Amino acid sequence: MLYKVVDGLICAYYSVLQDSVEEVNKMASSSQMLKGVLEGCLLAVISKGETYGYEMIERLQNYGLTMVSEGSIYPVLMRMQKEGLVSTVMRPSPNGPKRKYYSLTSEGRSDLEEFKERWEILSSGVNTLMEKGKV
Amino acid sequence: MLYKVVDGLICAYYSVLQDSVEEVNKMASSSQMLKGVLEGCLLAVISKGETYGYEMIERLQNYGLTMVSEGSIYPVLMRMQKEGLVSTVMRPSPNGPKRKYYSLTSEGRSDLEEFKERWEILSSGVNTLMEKGKV
DNA sequence: GTCCACTACTTTGTATAGCAAGATAGATGA
DNA sequence: TCATCTATCTTGCTATACAAAGTAGTGGAC
Known part of the structure; x- marks a missing residue:
């Protein structure tokens, strides 16, 4: 009480x-970390250089994050844009409709740093939890 | 199309x-991994020996997972019970109301193993994503 | 020249996870 | 008997992740 x-x-x-x-x-x-891993991943991908949504999916899948699909990331990207974490530019594509290129704002960069710290805490916690249980 | x-x-x-x-x-x-980390953590904690909810919170916090609270875990525990991943026994406490002790069923154990594999994939993916981005 | 397939983004609708807040209740000591 | 601690359950909200479908530009095949 x-x-x-x-x-x-x-x-x-x-x-x-x-x-x-x-x-x-x-x-x-x-x-919220338990949920919001995807946002951190997208920030990280964008931090490696300007990209667009469709390409991010491929990139993430190359990192072994095969569970990510269009329906997941586009809403997150739009949310991040609305929150000012990323800025966007539309540019024509050599083979298809226009692409929307994303790059990090300074706020996005600091958010990424915060995410890294929190990820470090979470993942090391879960890892020791899993390892010790190997019996 | x-x-x-x-x-x-x-x-x-x-x-x-x-x-x-x-x-x-x-x-x-x-x-669903992006969300369901908590369930895996609870399975892992229980696998280390019969416990009850109130104690699991402390255990998890000892592992650095300080964001976990009662309102989070009890619903998950009940869901896991409903799914047959854990079995429960009520036993009196030396200092307070009865405790509900949880232990893993065989199904819970195999679920934990699956979770470990998926966690391994996810966390190593995210880790490389974060590390390479250190610039 | 009109299908088909591919690239690419957006929208809609849904399930459910995580959680704060609070209800309930046994035990204990002041 | 009142406050405090232990302990669980319930309610209700928000936002996440996602499937599915919609929109649209480009280019090759026939």
Whole structure:
């Protein structure tokens, strides 16, 4: 019961201290890590050089992430664009319709760094969990 | 357009060949990996010895997975129980209400093994993606 | 010259995962 | 008896991942 109250106080604290909203988001996204791996991967791929969606799928599949498909990444890319993590340019393709090239904004780059840290924590945690259980 | 047809054929193929349903599920769960890390972690924790929910949270936090909370794991545990991955026993606690102890069924053990394989693929993929990007 | 196939992006609809918040309840000590 | 700790379950929301289908430009085959 007490910790509920403490939670409440913390919430109130955060909602008053506007500056801390970032902190809250960071915590939220940290627990969201279990889901949001795809976003981090896309940031990483784009960080290696301007690309477009259709190519990213191939790239990811080359990295062994074969489960990724168009229906997954395009919505994520649009969300990232809306959040200002990437900037886009349309350019004609030599063989097909126009391509939408993505590159990271500075905000996108710092987001990628944060993601790397969180990924490091998560993956090393899960790895030790799995290894020790080899029996 | 053609690949739509091919998709259709593959779907039909699978729906006819009942034995292949497992394959479909495996593929589905493989793409679900991005989400379902928590389930794998719980399976791993339980595999190390019978425990109860409240304790699992502490265990996971010891592994650095600090983002896990009660509201997250109890629904997952119940789902796993419903799917027959774990069996449960209620036993009194020395200091508090009864505890619900979980242990893996054989199905749960094989699910854990599958999860380990998929985790290996995912994490090594993401790791190389992140490492090469260190610039 | 009109199909077909390939490249490429977008939209829609759905299932469900993760989680905060709170309800419930046994045990214990002040 | 009241507060606190342990412990589980439930409710309700948000957003993720995804399949499926829609749109559209290009080029080759016939």
